[in-house]
Amino acid sequence: MTNPVVHFEIPVENMDRAVRFYEAVFGYRLRRETVDGYAMAFFPRADGGAGASGALAQGDVYKPAKTGPILYFDVDDIDATLARATALGATILYPKKDIGEAGFVAEIEDSEGNRIALSAPRD
Template sequence: MSNPIGWFEIYVDNMARARKFYETVFQFVLQPLEGGGPDMMAFPSTMDTYGAGGALVHMDGMKAGGNSTLVYFSCKDCAVEEARVVAAGGKVHKSKWSIGQYGNIALVMDTEGNMLGLHSM
């Protein structure tokens, strides 16, 4: 059985601002997804490794923030990415804490009002 999540989308109001936030916090480059639909910037991913691919999405009629889905980003040490959040325009909701044998997590808000999780072992 594979992982149940195959794709995720994080809706944003301002693509340039959101792109800068995610690229600053996670130190990677997002790539445009073409296809004639909404404005989308994909997170780095490959089809042959663990984890789900996803993108930032700007779509008319789909407001950012206030949703009830939480996406966790894998990190070597989630305190490192957490330390970049405020300088990138976001907010720390809850600093890194232990979840026992499952590692550590932190909860942060992006520039669009979306909460995201940071996870590390």
């Protein structure tokens, strides 16, 4: 059995701002490319690893939104991640919630107006 999602794209209006936000909040190094005429910034990818990876995407077909699918980013420390995000202007849309054995979740609005979620294990 494999994970059904293999790639995602997060719409952005301002690629420089979005890259700064995601790199600072999550500590990733994003790799920029142009694909089929669209600006992209790719998250790290571990071939053969669990889960999916994706990219920030900018162009006429990419419109940031708080509606639609919600992507969950795994983080080690949800409180620290929320602190970094809000320091960069993110809005907390769904405060940290204990979901039992699965740990904790929260949702924020990123620098571009997208709803994204955070998931952290129990300490």
